[in-house]
Amino acid sequence: MEKQPSVLTSLLLVKSRLFEVTLNRTLLTWKEVQLRRKKVSGNISSRLRFGFCLANALHRTRGITAGVHSVPVSEIIAVRETEVDKETKDEGKWQKMSHITTETNLCAFTVSYVEKTGQHRWRCSNMTFFCSDETICQQWVRKLKEQLSLLTCRPKHLLVYINPYGGKQQGKQIYEHKVAQLFTLASISTDVIVTEHANHARDHLKTQADLRKYDGIICVGGDGMFSEVVHGLIARTQSDSGVDLNDSQAKLAQCNLRIGIIPAGSTDCICYATVGVNDPVTSALHIIVGDTQPMDVCSVHNHNTFLKYSVSLLGYGFYGDVLTDSERNRWMGPARYDFSGFKTFLSHHYYEGTISFLPATNTLGSPRDSSRCRSGCYVCQHRVKDISPIKWGGGDVNENESEGEWKVIKGKFLAINAASMSCACPRSPKGLSPAAHLADGTTDIILVRKCSRLNFLRHLLRHTSKDDQFDLTFVEVYRVKKFKFTPNHCDSEFSNIRDVRENAFGQICRDHPSCDCTPVNSNWNCDGEILEHAAIEVGVHCQLIKLFARGIEENPPFEEDVSSFAV
Ligand SMILES: CCCCCCCCCCCCC/C=C/[C@@H](O)[C@H](COP(=O)(O)O)NC(=O)CCCCCCCCCCCCCCC
Ligand SMILES: Nc1ncnc2c1ncn2[C@@H]1O[C@H](COP(=O)(O)OP(=O)(O)O)[C@@H](O)[C@H]1O
Numbered sequence: 001m002e003k004q005p006s007v008l009t010s011l012l013l014v015k016s017r018l019f020e021v022t023l024n025r026t027l028l029t030w031k032e033v034q035l036r037r038k039k040v041s042g043n044i045s046s047r048l049r050f051g052f053c054l055a056n057a058l059h060r061t062r063g064i065t066a067g068v069h070s071v072p073v074s075e076i077i078a079v080r081e082t083e084v085d086k087e088t089k090d091e092g093k094w095q096k097m098s099h100i101t102t103e104t105n106l107c108a109f110t111v112s113y114v115e116k117t118g119q120h121r122w123r124c125s126n127m128t129f130f131c132s133d134e135t136i137c138q139q140w141v142r143k144l145k146e147q148l149s150l151l152t153c154r155p156k157h158l159l160v161y162i163n164p165y166g167g168k169q170q171g172k173q174i175y176e177h178k179v180a181q182l183f184t185l186a187s188i189s190t191d192v193i194v195t196e197h198a199n200h201a202r203d204h205l206k207t208q209a210d211l212r213k214y215d216g217i218i219c220v221g222g223d224g225m226f227s228e229v230v231h232g233l234i235a236r237t238q239s240d241s242g243v244d245l246n247d248s249q250a251k252l253a254q255c256n257l258r259i260g261i262i263p264a265g266s267t268d269c270i271c272y273a274t275v276g277v278n279d280p281v282t283s284a285l286h287i288i289v290g291d292t293q294p295m296d297v298c299s300v301h302n303h304n305t306f307l308k309y310s311v312s313l314l315g316y317g318f319y320g321d322v323l324t325d326s327e328r329n330r331w332m333g334p335a336r337y338d339f340s341g342f343k344t345f346l347s348h349h350y351y352e353g354t355i356s357f358l359p360a361t362n363t364l365g366s367p368r369d370s371s372r373c374r375s376g377c378y379v380c381q382h383r384v385k386d387i388s389p390i391k392w393g394g395g396d397v398n399e400n401e402s403e404g405e406w407k408v409i410k411g412k413f414l415a416i417n418a419a420s421m422s423c424a425c426p427r428s429p430k431g432l433s434p435a436a437h438l439a440d441g442t443t444d445i446i447l448v449r450k451c452s453r454l455n456f457l458r459h460l461l462r463h464t465s466k467d468d469q470f471d472l473t474f475v476e477v478y479r480v481k482k483f484k485f486t487p488n489h490c491d492s493e494f495s496n497i498r499d500v501r502e503n504a505f506g507q508i509c510r511d512h513p514s515c516d517c518t519p520v521n522s523n524w525n526c527d528g529e530i531l532e533h534a535a536i537e538v539g540v541h542c543q544l545i546k547l548f549a550r551g552i553e554e555n556p557p558f559e560e561d562v563s564s565f566a567v
């Protein structure tokens with residue numbers, strides 16, 4: 001077979017304009033060539049072949065390059081030969097070049113690529129290049145396809161779960177109208193399962209799915225749906241590796257299959273915090289180009305019983321109460337969180353308990369940093385590898401262990417939040433812990449002590465502005481590797497949370513004469529799911545899972561405006 005040059009350069013036409021198009025190992029570039037028309041038309045003979053003729057034209061007229069556009073090969077979605085219809089050939093705009101095209105067999109190929117349109121949003125753009133003859137066209141298509149086939153990080157077969165009831169119940173439509181055709185364009189085959197009940201995806205992944213067939217798993221839905229997929233995948237990976245989920249000290253086996261999120265939920269914080277926007281097309285394109293973002297996972301146990309995994313927020317008090325109330329109002333869709341948030345804010349309950357934690361000492365970052373976890377994050381890449389198995393300390397007294405000293409804090413709290421990532425979402429674009437890292441093996445504990453309503457409102461409002469939500473006397477934040485929470489009234493005193501409320505009712509109302517239903521314990525909000533125990537032990541498993549994302553890009557480069565050339 002004829003060996004192709006490593007750099008391919010041709011003079012091609014985009015609509016009626018001439019471009020010098022170059023493909024090297026990493027970039028596809030097209031530069032407009034502005035011909036000094038007078039000279040060209042006088043010199044070019046219609047007997048010459050198109051390419052040759054253009055090359056000469058460029059040479060003789062000392063072509064001037066104008067706008068330069070380039071696309072990394074890694075962000076090309078597809079390439080295909082395109083039919084040139086008679087209409088296009090006959091269009092007025094070709095007339096200008098008629099002396100060139102009359103004797104040529106005009107053919108074309110189209111490149112679909114990622115266009116960054118600002119605010120982290122990606123779109124699929126098409127650029128059609130017209131060539132003078134078939135050989136050049138085929139050479140371009142062959143070369144581009146060859147380059148794409150070298151990108152081994154790209155998925156070819158995906159397993160897709162759609163929650164038709166997440167968010168505004170648009171999951172199915174979003175997938176069918178915005179995502180499916182992009183996967184087809186990128187030659188990705190899919191097996192699609194529309195879930196029929198809660199935990200359908202989790203259980204299918206745990207026991208049934210033939211995971212050897214796939215290069216990734218996609219969930220269409222919100223954080224709850226993502227959580228289902230994470231639970232299914234982690235459980236399956238541990239059972240394949242013989243790890244006992246109930247053993248809170250076990251080192252978990254890493255999950256190699258990547259997970260993609262097509263946002264169609266109510267909060268979409270995991271998508272937002274890993275991509276920078278909750279937009280289905282952007283997420284589909286990150287999946288297609290085969291991005292990878294490792295992510296920490298917290299395991300939550302009650303003594304030696306496994307409860308849940310969490311990747312975003314573990315919230316007790318305010319966020320637990322918001323979730324508990326909002327579940328009753330699911331029919332409201334995403335607005336249920338604002339409604340319940342307002343009610344919970346007015347109820348102003350505080351909870352007593354003890355939180356013990358192992359501060360993260362070997363990490364480069366701190367929760368009060370002004371820098372943020374961004375694409376290619378230095379802190380996440382230079383995390384100190386945790387080789388020791390998880391050990392539980394932090395009882396009544398500080399405990400010295402080789403891994404550090406446990407700190408114990410007892411008090412009355414309006415909220416106890418553990419954010420293992422920023423938890424940025426459309427409601428709070430900087431998130432609960434703006435400096436938290438996606439993959440550093442730590443979680444940030446935010447303690448909001450009992451304070452006035454006005455002060456709590458000040459704290460909440462700061463989540464939506466540039467002001468520091470931690471710079472308040474009643475708020476503390478710690479970066480930790482593990483923590484433990486014990487409510488003042490232990491779970492064991494009551495058989496379940498409902499009993500807690502009923503049993504505690506009388507006593508609590510004597511303590512709080514102004515309220516009529518204060519429960520003694522709150523519930524933990526674990527990525528949007530309610531935990532059935534208030535006493536929990538949490539450990540962070542560094543980079544346990546991987547997502548089809550690349551982290552939020554700093555000042556994403558804006559493409560020059562090529563839309564006017566798109567065919
Ligand atoms: C006064 C405005 C205050 C705005 C404060 C906004 C802070 C928002 C931080 C949200 C962190 C979200 C972390 C992610 C949680 C999700 O895993 C989880 C599940 O998501 P899914 O339904 O998509 O499956 N989502 C949630 O638990 C929802 C939490 C949303 C809480 C919204 C709270 C709104 C508070 C409004 C208070 C209003 C006070 C007004 C007083 C006059
Ligand atoms: N077919 C289904 N019917 C009912 N619930 C489902 C179904 N599929 C998934 N779920 C559950 O719906 C819950 C919410 O899903 P999610 O997609 O996160 O939407 P939202 O962001 O609106 O909460 C999750 O806990 C998930 O387990």
Ligand SMILES: [Ca+2]
Nearest residue numbers: 296420437442
């Ligand atoms: Ca983290």
